[in-house]
Amino acid sequence: MDLSTLYRQVIMDNYKNPKNKGLKKTDKYHFVHLNNPSCGDDMNVEILIENGRVVEVYHDGKGCSICCSSASVMSETLKDKSVEEARELIYDFYELVKGEEPKHEEELGEAIAYAGVKDFPARIKCATLAWKAIEKAIDEVNKDE
Ligand code: ZN
Numbered sequence: 001m002d003l004s005t006l007y008r009q010v011i012m013d014n015y016k017n018p019k020n021k022g023l024k025k026t027d028k029y030h031f032v033h034l035n036n037p038s039c040g041d042d043m044n045v046e047i048l049i050e051n052g053r054v055v056e057v058y059h060d061g062k063g064c065s066i067c068c069s070s071a072s073v074m075s076e077t078l079k080d081k082s083v084e085e086a087r088e089l090i091y092d093f094y095e096l097v098k099g100e101e102p103k104h105e106e107e108l109g110e111a112i113a114y115a116g117v118k119d120f121p122a123r124i125k126c127a128t129l130a131w132k133a134i135e136k137a138i139d140e141v142n143k144d145e
Contacts, residue, residue, distance in 0.1 A: 010073070010113035015065040020075035023060045032137040036125045041067040045133040049141050054078050054086050059130055066114075066123050071130035073110045081107075083138060090135050097127050 023031070029046035036043075041063030048056040057079050059071035074093075078086045085107070092102035093111055099118035102108055117127045 004116060007113040007116055010110050011065060011069045014069035014072040014110070018059075018068065018072035020056075020058050020079070021060060021072065023058055029056070029058070030137050030141045032133045032140070034129055034133040034136070036063070036067065036129045038122065039064055039067065039126050041126055041129050043067065043071060043129045043133050045071070045130060045137055047134060047137045047141065049083060049138070052083050054081050054083065054138075057134065059133075061130070063129070064123075064126050066117065066126040067129050070111075070114060070127045073113070074130045074134060077107075077109055077111050078134060083142065086138060087135070090131050093131050094128060097124050 023044060023046050029048050031044065031046050033044045035041060041061065043059065043061035043063065046058040047054060057075040059075055061068060061071060077089060081089065089104060089107060092104050092108055096102045096108065096112070097114050097117040105112065114127045117123050
């Protein structure tokens with residue numbers, strides 16, 4: 001199996017069987033909504049941060065397979081990371097989809113599958129929407145404290 005086939009499979013698996021999908025809608029979680037008008041993607045995320053760690057991440061949204069699968073991968077990648085690690089991985093993911101070398105390739109895990117997005121610049125916003133939403137959520141939570 002070549003790498004692009006493997007990557008496509010990760011994306012389709014996460015699209016068909018998304019992890020951490022569905023919002024809890026309680027005060028325990030910090031909620032952020034973002035959309036991507038260029039593709040019609042619409043993304044909601046929830047995060048629970050405790051003692052400087054990302055404890056839980058949920059997402060729910062509508063959109064293309066790149067956007068929805070990426071939300072699932074994002075939630076798995078950032079869970080159980082410290083806030084600093086999460087920020088670094090979010091930044092790494094932005095670099096990856098632009099075609100740059102990520103600093104923490106191993107920690108990115110399945111998110112590496114989006115490396116091919118660099119060849120489709122119009123889809124970069126799809127791939128990063130959930131990551132932008134969670135970045136905003138982390139910023140807002142940290143501002144409140
Ligand atoms: Zn999209």
